[in-house]
Amino acid sequence: MSQDFNDDLVRRMAALLNETGLGEIEYETKDLKVRIARPQVQMTAVAAAPSMAAPAASTAAVPAPAVGAGELGEVVPSPMVGTAYTAPEPGAAPYVQAGSKVAKGDTLLIIEAMKVMNPITAPRAGTVKAVLVDSGQPVEYGQTLVVLE
Numbered sequence: 001m002s003q004d005f006n007d008d009l010v011r012r013m014a015a016l017l018n019e020t021g022l023g024e025i026e027y028e029t030k031d032l033k034v035r036i037a038r039p040q041v042q043m044t045a046v047a048a049a050p051s052m053a054a055p056a057a058s059t060a061a062v063p064a065p066a067v068g069a070g071e072l073g074e075v076v077p078s079p080m081v082g083t084a085y086t087a088p089e090p091g092a093a094p095y096v097q098a099g100s101k102v103a104k105g106d107t108l109l110i111i112e113a114m115k116v117m118n119p120i121t122a123p124r125a126g127t128v129k130a131v132l133v134d135s136g137q138p139v140e141y142g143q144t145l146v147v148l149e
Contacts, residue, residue: 076145080141081139081141084135084139097131102126102148106122108121132144132146
């Protein structure tokens with residue numbers, strides 16, 4: 001290890017990851033480069049659960065499917081606060097849409113948080129039942145992004 005290694009810096013950076021929900025953070029000086037990243041963990045729920053209040057416009061823009069909670073499918077919630085993007089760049093085809101077949105680990109969409117693009121991946125193989133966010137839409141922690149069958 002370099003003499004410049006500072007474990008206090010690493011601990012503060014790790015705490016910053018936890019506080020902000022970022023996927024990774026990097027610090028670099030002339031002689032030192034430190035990168036801390038958390039593994040991408042996808043949370044899933046079998047039934048629809050109450051989530052933080054979403055803006056009324058997003059709820060009206062994409063209504064939830066009219067089915068019972070047990071019939072909803074597996075929801076993929078947002079692991080962070082940020083801006084959702086459904087395609088890799090403006091004008092490009094979306095990563096997925098209703099009816100798309102996905103394999104475990106396929107990118108469903110990305111969330112930008114503090115200028116870091118965080119891929120949101122499929123927790124399992126299946127078919128996309130619904131994409132509940134629009135590209136460029138702000139999202140909250142725990143908000144349902146995608147429903148898988």
